[in-house]
Amino acid sequence: MSLKAQLQDDMKSAMRTRDKERLAVIRMLMAAVKQREVDDREELADGDVLAVVEKMVKQRRDAEQQYRDANRPELADAEAAEIAVLENYLPTQLSEAEIDQAIENAIAESQAESMRDMGKVMGVLKPRLQGQADMAVVSQRLKARLQ
Structure with a gap:
């Protein structure tokens, strides 16, 4: 089942169970997917839908941190609830050891030797790890490894 079809089914399920919070988050996600489809003028594949979900999770995490810094726990908790639904x-997140192993494999595959080769290695890693790891963390770990 495609990710969009799963979203549709989950939205119907949330409507039936009258789960307003979950329904609102799923509708927001569906709207973001639809907006991206309209902007790109093409049907999104699962990888593209996954990228939209990742972007929304990242936005919510940033907002949650800002609310906590501003001493607004009620708003931070609302963002955390949205993150949980999204x-x-x-997909399940990779452990640090699995990320390090993927980095080592990509370095060996691209024959990277220095920081100049970071772009090549990230080009190999991004499609493999999309949705399974925060690419900012992967980038930091790769940078540390190449230095």
């Missing part, structure tokens, strides 16, 4: 659509 994370259901992401």
Whole structure:
């Protein structure tokens, strides 16, 4: 089942169970997917839908941190609840050891030797790890490894 079809089914399920919070998050996600489809003038594949979900999770995490810094726990908790719903659509996250192994494999595959080769290695890693790891963390770990 495609990710969009799963979203549709989950939206119907949330409507039936009258789960307003979950329904609102799924509708927001569906709207973001639809907006991206309209902007790009093409049907999104699962990888593209996954990228939309990742972007929304990242936005919510940033907002949650800002609310916590501003001493607004009620708003931070609302963002955390949205993150919990959105994370259901992401694949399981890789451990640090699995990320390090993927980095080592990509370095060997691209024959990277220095920081100049970071772009090549990231080009190999991004499609493999999309949705399974925060690419900012992967980039930091790769940078540390190449230095």
